[in-house]
Amino acid sequence: MKEFDLAIVGAGPAGMSAALEAAGLGLSVLVLDEQPAPGGQIFRGVERAAGDPALAGEYAVAGALLARRFRAMPNIDYRPETTVWHIDAEAGLLSLRGPRGGGMARAARILLATGAQERPVPVPGWTLPGVMSAGAAQIMLKQAGAVPEGRLVLAGQGPLMWLLAAQLARAGKPPALLLETTPRGALRRALARGGLWRGRAMLAKGAALLWEARRSGMKVVSGVRGLRAEGEGRVRRVAWEGGATECGVLLLHEGVIPSTHVSRALGLEHEWDEAQLCWRPVLDGWGASSAPRIAIAGDGGGIGGWQAAVEAGALAALDAAHRAGRLDAAARDRRAAPHRAALGAALALRPFLDALHAPSPAVLAPPEDATLVCRCEEVTAGQVRQAARLGATGPNQVKAYLRAGMGPCQGRMCGATVAALVAETRGIPVREAGVLRPRAPYKPITVGELADLPEEEPA
């Protein structure tokens, strides 16, 4: 079995940056990523798509540069199309499934750079064909250059909505309508958080996207509530309080939350983030988690965006080098200083954005009992409320009662919603309802892949 100083799970901005820093310091680095090429979600397919005028900007410039540097760096064992389906945190063992079957690797330190997922948006009708997440449409553009057909409606909120609208407009398919769910009064609350001057470059970028998207002819309805997708067999209409319109494709988005599937399965300590309304792993200033070997960098440790992820990845790599005896504490701290400064700058606007785009209570816990919350096992909000009334104290109990979280996604899509519904029904804060504890395999594997694993090596 190959042994590494540092194994990195994920080849997005945090993972690539950590690999570059660690390999530059002489560490042997293993990078495992499910995608066929580096980039993560934000820079997905950047090597192939950077020339697409619809994706001009940060993606084409910063993303392409990072991927190029990553590819050019020696001492990185980069394995694309590889899924990590189990980690033994104590032994530093990673169980893998790659293009040529199963395998294992060992690492002195493991960095989870698994990024973010979109927050589930459980509105009535969200399982209908034709309803997708906004991120999904952006991935179609990045990986296939494809754009939605028919009347396109965006619903929800957050910076990605405006970026996607602008990109689709450049691709010749501006959305017809944006149903913006940002509540009235959110801007006032957000402005009170400050950070605008320090985050002015990011703010200007956002304003430019807003202007570009509106100039494309996209209509905007603000303060939308009571969103629902309607249609038989596929989405035909989208309705909200006070309005309805035809639609061919409906794209939903309410921001992103850390992808904590693996960190929760490992039993790492997590905390409820009241500003971002999500769970995040408890980390120190180097990204070190509550488990001795495991660190986390990037959005998987709390949403900060790609620039913050790049800096956090570098910091985690410096710490890995220090722990491996390659850097003394003083050298590590010296090298860390510019990354810490850049991290602070990258996060300056975050409190403003978190407050502006905080999802409404109806997004966290859908009010209508008939709304499906678990897409896999088709469990409704009403069933979860009933289970909570019968005594289920959190999502792990609801899973046993109703199978919510027991389907193929292992609760990635319903876990947060189920917890919020239990909390609402029992009149407790969400943090007290707790969080789903997933188990390995983190992704499905075949019996054959399991049987292919190398025999246990004698110690």
Next chain:
Amino acid sequence: MFATRPEFRPATVEVLVDGQPLSVPEGASAAAALLLAGLAASRETPVSGAPRLPYCMMGVCFDCLAEIDGVANRQACMVTVRPGMRIAPQCGARLAGTAA
């Protein structure tokens, strides 16, 4: 449900979606092929038989589960298309004693 922009992605790969040949951009996922094929649904759920198409495209939701080259329940959004790949919808639950 989605249309390609061949002027920006000229390189394509031939795959079979539900038995029908389809040209999809190189680098696309099997889930993208399902969407580009214009199927009404790529899956019927095992619980109620409800129609689904891929939802998240990033490995989270598992709504893109499909049979790829004869192996069922693959996450189609995590599989890159290769020439001749056979991508087929999955309908409902597999029942014991029936062929896969």
